[in-house]
Amino acid sequence: MDVLLSRASTDRLQDPAPDRAQLEQILATALRAPDHGRLQPWRYVIVQGEARSILAENVVASTLRVAPQTPQFNLDKRRQRMATMPMTIVLGMHLHPEHKIPLWEQEMSVAAGAMNILNALHALGFGGIWVSGPITQDPVLAAQFGFEAPHRLAGFVFVGTPDNPLPAPTRPDPAGFMAVWDGTPPVFGQDRNHAP
Numbered sequence: 629m630d631v632l633l634s635r636a637s638t639d640r641l642q643d644p645a646p647d648r649a650q651l652e653q654i655l656a657t658a659l660r661a662p663d664h665g666r667l668q669p670w671r672y673v674i675v676q677g678e679a680r681s682i683l684a685e686n687v688v689a690s691t692l693r694v695a696p697q698t699p700q701f702n703l704d705k706r707r708q709r710m711a712t713m714p715m716t717i718v719l720g721m722h723l724h725p726e727h728k729i730p731l732w733e734q735e736m737s738v739a740a741g742a743m744n745i746l747n748a749l750h751a752l753g754f755g756g757i758w759v760s761g762p763i764t765q766d767p768v769l770a771a772q773f774g775f776e777a778p779h780r781l782a783g784f785v786f787v788g789t790p791d792n793p794l795p796a797p798t799r800p801d802p803a804g805f806m807a808v809w810d811g812t813p814p815v816f817g818q819d820r821n822h823a824p
């Protein structure tokens with residue numbers, strides 16, 4: 629429980645990234661995500677070392693495709709970030725749109741797998757963050773990682789070792805997010821306190 633409750637995302641990451649054995653352990657937890665119909669939609673492309681600069685260039689090119697007006701400063705920042713993360717796990721979704729299991733359930737299984745990756749990283753003393761942005765919807769970028777339509781990307785997990793101890797995450801009171809049902813639609817404490 630301590631591991632689950634203390635996890636926090638960070639992109640302030642340095643070496644080391646997980647080694648091959650650790651990575652396989654981490655991905656094994658991803659493959660334990662619930663998976664309606666056993667469609668196994670999870671795919672992971674590992675980017676490290678020299679390949680990071682190709683990732684960075686592909687991401688910049690994708691950014692210009694989806695948002696041609698992006699200022700040079702932002703492109704440079706993004707290139708630098710992508711090229712220097714100790715490891716990036718590209719999250720792929722191997723999808724079957726025609727299957728009787730709805731697409732959204734297949735996508736949620738990938739998301740559940742990603743959550744396990746973040747928790748497993750933290751459990752082993754590593755850190756990470758799941759990032760996305762409009763480039764995640766770019767079919768050209770997806771294809772560069774082997775995900776031709778109908779397969780798609782679910783984002784990127786930056787991976788490494790946090791450069792400083794993680795600050796304790798703020799944790800909302802679970803009571804605001806739950807309701808004991810009495811047969812009528814509940815109003816959640818969280819929604820009472822915060823206007824939508």
Ligand SMILES: Cc1cc2nc3c(=O)[nH]c(=O)nc-3n(C[C@H](O)[C@H](O)[C@H](O)COP(=O)(O)O)c2cc1C
Pocket residue numbers: 635636637638757758759760761782783797
């Ligand atoms: C599908 C998905 C995409 C996300 N994309 C981004 C992103 O592009 N940039 C970003 O800063 N955070 C993004 N986040 C949020 C971070 O992963 C993270 O949840 C957030 O920084 C809060 O940190 P915490 O996990 O410590 O609560 C995304 C989260 C999800 C679930």
